[in-house]
Amino acid sequence: MRNKQLILLILFSFTLGACSLFSEKENSDYVARVNTHYLEFDELNQHISKDLSEQDSTIAAKTYIQNWATDKLLLDRAKLNLPEEKQIDFRELAKKYEEQLFKKAYKDALIERELKDVIDSSDVDEYYKNNKSNFKLNEELVQLRYLQLDKKMKALKDIKRQFQRFNPEDMLSLQEKSLEFKSLSLNDSIWVRYSEVVKEFKESKGLQLDKTELFKSGYFIEIENENDLYYIFIKSILKRNEEAPIGYIRPTIEQILLNRKKINIAKKIEKEITKDATKNNEFEVY
8 A cells, every 4th residue: 555546446446334435525534434433544554564565455455444344333333232331330440440551650650760770789699598499490501611613723632621621821812712713602600501502502503412411510522523623511510400590590589679679669659649648738538
């Protein structure tokens, strides 16, 4: 649908029982009418993709008009035929929902104004210390580092020795050579899901990792294929139902503490609003 002329061409070929063009108005901005409801050209255009062909646009327009008309007819029939008490209930529900939206939007704005987004690290540590027994792993985690090298690369023995030993000097040396490697990850302080490790190596590198070997903490694995050589070192592993490490669970704890702050601020706001209203004679109990 590109313009009003195309819509009109569509509508001339489309008859809708309860939906008609505004024929009495020249240069009308309306496409169709159902009782007192009007469908505008702009609304119809917004729901028809500009990438469609003319034929597909015609089909999409007819479908949208039909659905729009059915929706409005159902609404009018419902208002006409439902018992008055039921309609009153619906209006009350709509009013309460509208009030809830207003109150929530206002309260959220006040909370965001007072809220400090940054949660102190000491608060996270304290919460973890007091509740760590509640944070049990539901999947295996690993800490590992790896290198992917070309098998024809020079000094493979030196690289392998540095990778396994991995003292600060070795780590720096490997980082300086990073552009010579096909891929690498040397940060073995991060806990990652075992399932993600397996998926990454399978999808991007075509390697099938053996779980028995992978789950040997402090275990070095060397794998090769036609062109590449892989060095993998498993620093640590954690199994299901073990306590989650703080480095892994920290974002969850931060969110818990953030939500707790929001609740406390909301309670404070409610008390202050009531206090101020009483002081300004806006609220009184008879």
